[in-house]
Amino acid sequence: MSTREKTSAGKHLTNILTKGYMDLHQKAAGGSFCVWIAINVPAEIFAGFENVVYAVPESHSAMCAGKGIGAAMCEKAENIGYSMDLCSYARIDIGNATDGGKDSPTFGLPKPDLLVSNNNNCSLLTKWFDVHHREWNVPHFIMDIPFCYEPQKAKDHTYIIQQIRDLIGLVETLSGQSFDVDRYTEAVHFSWEGIRQWKRFLDMARHTPSPITAFDSFVHMAPFLTQRGKPVLSQHFSLLADEAEKRIADSDFPVPNETYRLFWDNIAPWHQLRSMSKRLGQLNANIVGASYTSCMGTVEGSFGLYEWDEKDPFDYVARTMNAYMCPHGMELRHAAMKQVIEDLTIDGVIFASNRSCKPYSITQMDQQKQISEQLGVPAILIEVDHADVRKYNEENAFVRIEALLETIESRRNKGHI
């Protein structure tokens, strides 16, 4: 993948993220009620209040890793006793909290008035937030979202809605502010508009060669985490999709001689975005999609957009609480992967076995067999850690990736593909 100049969408991303973090700090310093959330806590809820802001520690940790300071921040947590085996996002965040965000590109995050975790992406998030809960004596609300082995059941949907209402009640009590359902509905609408544009952007990868790479989607997903419920989300993703469309028209492709179309399964290797994309480009390989970014705005078993009729925001939000891969069982993940492999004409799959994310990784060995044996698509498993570069070995990873490309080539020569 060739190194490209920063596009309009790239510049827009920098602007909205910078402004987002500045606003967050300013508003929190000015007395706004500040909530820290896990990534699939429905942030739109907070737009239903006059003066509540939210921060997303996972997104902040990913940013730190992307800026190359992840390992150093992990060490700060390790120095106060947190094991190197714990999730690197958590270690970055806990390390960051030890010195008030001294080395963070965003000057850290403002201290929270409330922590809201959930356990469907991973239950360790709850343990991670408990660290702050205990250290700072800040209330911690746990959203308990049942894991899906099958599409979400009515009993689980009802249980989630009940918890959303309980959370709203708690924020009202703690912040002294009243919840306005119309503001909340409007925020869900903005997120919905944004996710539609996001899907339009990802669908550009159906084109061969692809005008986008999974690395673009990794970088640009950040606003979906930090700017949910705002009009800027739709503006940004619309700009992104328009750019990709123009690239097709201009025949301006990130991997001009795209020979191998790959799919990535797991969280982005944040510390490797630039080097991995460059090295893959030199091999004429393009990771055109990733489960990590394809699952946004979906429900279990498919990467297709989950349509909202714009009626009941509680219903929609609860129904999409299981977006992301970790809350889904293996068979649902396989169903979604199978479809996307066909849709994007994928030649090979990279399962990134991620030491920092067991819930994403533990079924991958079986998934790899299913993809290879049932679909006849070559698949490899490589070792990564999403935010701790010390646990990643580039050469080992690329030995396997190159073997994957050779397998694809060999199968083509034999007429299997």
Place this chain on the structure above:
Amino acid sequence: MENLLSGEKRQMLTSTMVAELIQQAKEKQVVGCFPLYPPVELFSSMGLLPVVLWNLKGSIVNLETSDKHIQQYACGIARELAQFAMSDTGEMLDAIFSYNACDTLRNLPEIFDRSNTLAGRNIPMFRMHLPQVDRSQCNPEEYLENEVVLLIHKIEEAFNTKFSKELFYQMSKKYFIMRKLCCESEKLVAKGLLTFESFCRVVLSGYALPVETHINHLKTLIDSAKTDQCSMEKKVVISGIMPPPPPVIQALENKNMRVVANDIASLSRSYAYNPEPNDDPIAFYSDLYARRFPCTTLLYTSDARKDAVLDMVSESGAQGVIFCGEKFCEHEYFEFPYMKKQLNERNISTLFLEFSADDMDHIEAHITRVEAFSEMI
């Protein structure tokens, strides 16, 4: 079941658990339950034998099958469970039960199911979602009630059996007696009249036994208690998911350390709260899960856990706490630094040991550290 585990592999498995299970499997249908806290009373009341699948080290030959399905950075409990369930030993299981105990365990049922299906084994898979909300913020009782009712229906359907309130009452009474005896035994260990090693052996073996047999073993254990003065002077509490391996416990007791209390998931966290017998499973489990002794895996017990452990240490007069880390168990590892800090601020010494599925070769290093710790307290 007659030809179960025949030949060489059977001879290699020296575990009494497997031997017991083979015997039991001839008489009852066995439900292999994922750790940590399955509703064993319910399964027992419906004529099944619930076997909680932890403490499996002695019951498996190696981890070869597990390693084909699960990465080695899963905890030892998960890997041993996978090995047990997906190899020959799994043939003893007539059903498998799981709940949302942790991120790793929740992903295993489908792996087992697929593996067993491919191997031609059709084993019913039961599961339930244990509500993990903080009860001061949300009310999960209706949800839990529904989960228990659904589970009962699934068991009835799979085994052509019928739930009986009377039998549930009888079984909850037996488990009440069993837990009470565990508490009594623990007190004898605390007084130095029983060894922690023998206590662990008997309590842990109970996870593979009918509760009636377990009760008998516990009574025998209690009867075997010494009556003379204890010579172990130094008082320690042990915390973790599993107790340390027997050689480490022996080293600890040889160095005059007496386990005056434990905060171990497979021990006191399992029996310390003892609900009264009840004929209503909904009321029973609602109470049991809400008031169970705090555990790192029960997310809603986080606030209570600190006080529970500190009270345990204070009331037992312990001079030190030994944390037994189950490598790769995030639930435990996120808490160690905090608990260590709390204890050290109260002048309680702490030792951290880490155990994994593969490290029995390094047991000497653990023993040396235990010996050094004994000299410090």
